[in-house]
Amino acid sequence: MSVSNENLKTISKNYQKNVDYFKVQLGVEPNYDVFCHEMIIGGKQAAFFVIQGLPDTEVLSDIFRHLSNLEREQIVPNTVEKLKKQHLAHFQLDTSDQTDKIIDAVLMGQTAIVVEGEPEAILLDLRKYAARGPEEPDLEKVVRGSRDGFTETLVFNTMLVRRRIRDRSLRMEAMQVGRRSKTDICVSYLADVANLDLVEEIKKMLRSIDIDGLPMAEKSVEELITPGSYWNPLPKVRYTERPDVAAQHLFEGHILIMVDTSPSIIILPTTYFHQMQHAEEYRQSPTIGVYLRWVRFFAIFVSVFLLPLWFLFSIEPSLLPQSLKYIGPSKVGKVPLIAQFIIAEGAVDVIRMAAIHTPAPLTTSLGLIAALMIGDLAVTIGLFAPEVVMYTAVAATAVFATPSYELGMAHRLARLFLLLMVYIIHLPGFILGSIAMILFAGFTKSFGVPYLWPLVPFNFAALKTVLLRTPVPAQNKRPSILHTQDITRQTVKSAPAFKPMTKEKKKQTKEKEKEK
Structure with missing residues (x-):
């Protein structure tokens, strides 16, 4: 039997x-980036298996240089143990006799060292990924606050969370998903805060994934662990690229899933x-935060209901009081x-999709084409009513006030x-459609949590x-809906009131300063 067909366990x-x-x-042999470097270590043959570009080449060269100068008495007997403890000074080092694991x-980017006559191979993790810096994410910018964001490298992302949570109960549990891609996934939670039953259920779902790969990273994972909700436009999970937002949710008792290659x-x-x-609401004072939040709520309401309401009043002008009769198009258009x-x-x-694919220097030209040559021309020649263009622009702008891009797209479908x-059955259609959307959201759950909580079920606090x-x-x-182990975030204490310094106290202070 040839070596290529023999399966060594x-x-x-x-x-x-x-x-x-x-x-x-x-x-x-066929791959240009997979290398087998053979050398002599203390009189013994050794082979290094490595993929070009993944390990730190400078560190690897230093290791080659050191090992090539070893004498036989320095590595025998117990060659693997001596190499591990005396000559390979690296904290990310392991051994294995399982060929599949090696x-x-x-x-995955590690370096395997096979030594003549030894029953185990040494696995040395010298990975050094090419990665961009932790820049502020475009979708979650703030006026004042941290400017770092998650990157496509899992190690960097866990580091950004660790920097904000220095707690001994923080868990970063790694696993691999995908028969061919073997994508690294990290499940993060606070062990003495989070609902451990839910944590185990999430890990069980991830381990049960049986697919060849995860090319779309976190989106593929979401669809694989939320079966039966593929056609529900409401997002069952929240996405963030901000480490401070992720840390805040960990403190509340949520669970994070980080997927390598995705920010x-x-x-x-x-x-x-x-x-x-x-995050902007929490980077300002509470009063300004309340104002920003209510402006956002209003914008979200406008993004869903403005166009249907205007359309309803346009086809049913009798619904308007006399003072609002001006609402509606003076000319419907062709x-x-x-x-x-x-x-x-x-x-x-x-236009949105074209803007994504348009090179940055040409985006201004695209906006001018869309606004002037298409929109204005359609109104001028009488194809469109001016109010339709205006209200559509207002609703489209209001969609971007929704922090979650996924929820904004769901609102767009709700508007349509x-x-x-409204077009089919006018006023009853608007009422029935609104009720149907509320019921649809009310019956939706995210990993056992009602989607409209704390409105349904009602929780005033x-x-x-x-x-x-x-x-x-x-x-x-x-x-409370998260069923955390520890429900208290801080002990309620009243801050000591400020007391101005009395004249007697000031006098005593001045006398002490003179004595000094």
Whole structure:
């Protein structure tokens, strides 16, 4: 039987047999970036298996230089143990006799060392990924606050969280998903805070994933652990690229899922109102935070209901009081109103997609083309009513006030649904459509948590924290719906009142200064 067809489960006593097997399995011959470097260490043959570009080449060169100068008496007997403890001074070092584990380790960027006559291979983790800096994410910018953000490298992301949470109960549990991709995934939580039953359920779901790879990283993971909700547009998890937002959710008792190669971190479970919060509200004073939050709520309401309401009043002007009769188009245009709305909505999405694919120097030109040559011309020649263009622009702008991009897209679909309901059965359509959307969201759950909590089921104390940006001294309890082990975030204490210095005290202070 040839070496290529033989399946070695463990390291063989025959050095050449091991080397030939790993060369075939790793594809050393056909691959230009997979290397097998053979050398003599203390009179013994040794082979280094490595993928070009993944390990730190400077450190690897220093290791080669040191090992090539060793004498036989320095490494025998117990060669592997002596190499580990005396000559390979690195904290990320392991051994294994399982060939599959060794091959997987090399494919993940580690360096495998096979030594003649030894029953184990040494696995040295010298990975040094090419990665961009932790820049502020575009979707979650703040006026004042930290400017770092998650990157595509899992190690960097866990480091950013560790920097903010120096707690002994913080857990970063790693696993691999994907038969071929073997993507690294990290589940993070506070062991003495989070609901451990939910943590185990999440880890069980991740381990049960049986797929060849995760090319779309965190989005693939989301769909694989939320079965049965593929056609539900409401996001079942929250995404963030901000380490401070991720840390805040860990303190509340949420669970994080970090996927290598993605800067977006999954936060679960989540609710509708979680998706509507933004870090900017907590970077300002509570009063300004409340104002910003209510402006955001209003913008979200406008993004969903403005167009359907205006369309309803346009086709049913009798619903308006006399003082609001000016609402509605003076000229409908050559195209029916419902068609105008659908075309306008589609045009906004086309412009959005074109802006993503347009080179940065040309984005200004794209905006001018969309606004002047398309929108203005459509109104001028009478195809569109001016109000349709204006209200569509207002609704499209309001969508971007939603912190969660995924929830904003769900609101866009909700707006189209209401427009069609109004077109079909007018006022009853608007009422029934609104009720249907609320019921749909009410029956939705995110990993057992009702999506509209604390509105459904009703919890007044929690609802206050949703409607108002509470001051930090008042943030005493964790969300009860998460069923955390520790519900208290801080002990309620009244700050000592400021007392101005009396004249007698000032006099005593001056006398002490003179004595000194």
